[in-house]
Amino acid sequence: MSSTEGTRRPVGINDVAARAGVSPGTVSNVLNRPERVAESTRRRVERAVQELDYVRNSSGRSLRSGRSDSVGLLVLDVTNPFFAEVARGVEDTAGEEGLAVVLLNSGEQAARQQRSIRLLAEQRAAGAVIMPVDGDTADLLWLRKQGVPGVLLDRGDVSDDIACSVSVDNHAGGMAAGRHLINLGHERITYLSGPGDLEQCRTRLEGLRASVAESGADPDQVVRVIHTAQLNAESGEKAVEEVLAGGPKRRPQAVFCTNDQLAVGVIKGLGERGLSAPSDLSVVGYDDVNLAALVHPGLTTVAQPKYELGRSAMELLLSELNDPDHSHVRLRFAPELTVRGSTAAYRP
């Protein structure tokens, strides 16, 4: 007659203790430091755990310890395949340590970022992997003051006495793309940047300009910059209008987009106007998301180690959590140019 009850009060460590005929403290020991407890009692406790289907309460646990067993992951937008891949890296690594990942989207809005940061503080998250909306590190510092260490994602420009960071060398990426285009003989290059001025976009542009200067040409003559509203294909498609403005004579010979989605949008936009890559215009993207290999023509792009980015960000966070006297490290990956069909030599 006792099994008919719909919802019964949840079983706690005390119930297990009672069942096994030991004190709650011993049960806690079995769970957390099994070596301290004698074999026989341990088995007795483990059996009680099984029989009662006990599941431990992490609220209690983290109230006591002052630290929860989840970490935050704050990205600009999960929908962007770049972040999705990063997220998987973070989640896999966290999962191996039994940590849960709390996913937060900032949507590139500072206000939403702040809300998310606050949420993590309230949760007393063990730590956070953060891709900040802008260069303002106030939020990050505040969070750290609340006892939640953070690892910066894709922000190599921040001083490393603030936090660990994992990034990919954007300057090198920009240069790689630039050299490739210059070698192909292009002399007028448009750089399609994202909204506002994300540091990543700016640094890639600098890399591009550096590669132009290196070749002996004047960056101001060669490179033109256009900003788009968002980092998606639609924005790229729309931007084509502006890219082509000035007529066939002044039109660029190549477009370097700060993101694969933009690049794919550009290719589509060209098609709608009867033009195509690479015959009329070379197009280069950035990230090497899945999509890049699948469109026609295949997208020449600067590949970033996305999954590894997420994985190592999480690993850095873990090392900071475990190592008491930890000093921040700045980890920087090298990007790699992947040449596909969307770029070709310039034929006047």
Added chain:
Amino acid sequence: MSSTEGTRRPVGINDVAARAGVSPGTVSNVLNRPERVAESTRRRVERAVQELDYVRNSSGRSLRSGRSDSVGLLVLDVTNPFFAEVARGVEDTAGEEGLAVVLLNSGEQAARQQRSIRLLAEQRAAGAVIMPVDGDTADLLWLRKQGVPGVLLDRGDVSDDIACSVSVDNHAGGMAAGRHLINLGHERITYLSGPGDLEQCRTRLEGLRASVAESGADPDQVVRVIHTAQLNAESGEKAVEEVLAGGPKRRPQAVFCTNDQLAVGVIKGLGERGLSAPSDLSVVGYDDVNLAALVHPGLTTVAQPKYELGRSAMELLLSELNDPDHSHVRLRFAPELTVRGSTAAYRP
């Protein structure tokens, strides 16, 4: 001189109370039911909160209430743009209620799903949105027994006395694709299914076969099924080999893929063999992810309301959380065929 300390003990509700000269209970009231406390004291407390930069501790809160302020989202793979979009819908909606979303990937592995479910139980999550790996509802029921209600995502076949569910009519989707192909005159159709037998894939196939039967033809003659290892483009590309087996005579005239990624992979695979869609073979996808509109030719596909799926799953969960006498509802969306360039009339 007090500001020099590196890490100070975190400020709690008691510190705020002391500072404001009231009892902790009153502070709690100010935070949770401001109307119960007199204007003057409320302001005093609010000031103390500001001055001390108090941030509430959700461990304590949820220990007391027995319920945390986060919800789980368990998907097969965030990397899949379909899920990413769903995730955004869930996260937006949860965020509006101040709930955090814990992201869990099962990777289609039952063991990982079980681990994730356990994690949610330990967290005493307020609820969960779950896309189960298979038809086994044991995990889900167990979670509910632990006091964590779940909403099923994309599983319309489960009895609604178990949980609410949100899905898209897969049978209708399969039929829509089938009718389209039949109207175009195709008489040999290959269905590219996912790994194992996911219910979604199976039901879409049934829809396809139903549309064939409806036209007066024999489904067994017209439809052939091939299973792929994964639901990604690479698998689609590889499957082309098998699709084309049997030579030009016996080769299908159309391929209906259970997923856009597969479809895009197929188109690519065809290209590598000197064939192309739709002139040699019509290709239909499923989901209408971003990608579908961007490849060349544009992919004809069955569109699902992804964001809305996530949003309404979360809304259903919220209504279950707030409404004490709640009865489960089964919400089913209608898919919509989006015709693009990858399908065309059959020309013998």
Added chain:
DNA sequence: GGTAGGTATTGACACGTTTTAATAAACCTG
């Protein structure tokens, strides 16, 4: 047989919050 030394277990408290029942104060009403 007594004692030192070790091991296994316990009991009690602390973590930060919410809630409930009780108290104090103010306010009506006849």
Added chain:
DNA sequence: CAGGTTTATTAAAACGTGTCAATACCTACC
């Protein structure tokens, strides 16, 4: 102004866990 009613505040008791000093038990050694 007594008695009743509302309003504002408080004190204390949970919630489930981890920790730590203290105790009980055992063994081995002199």
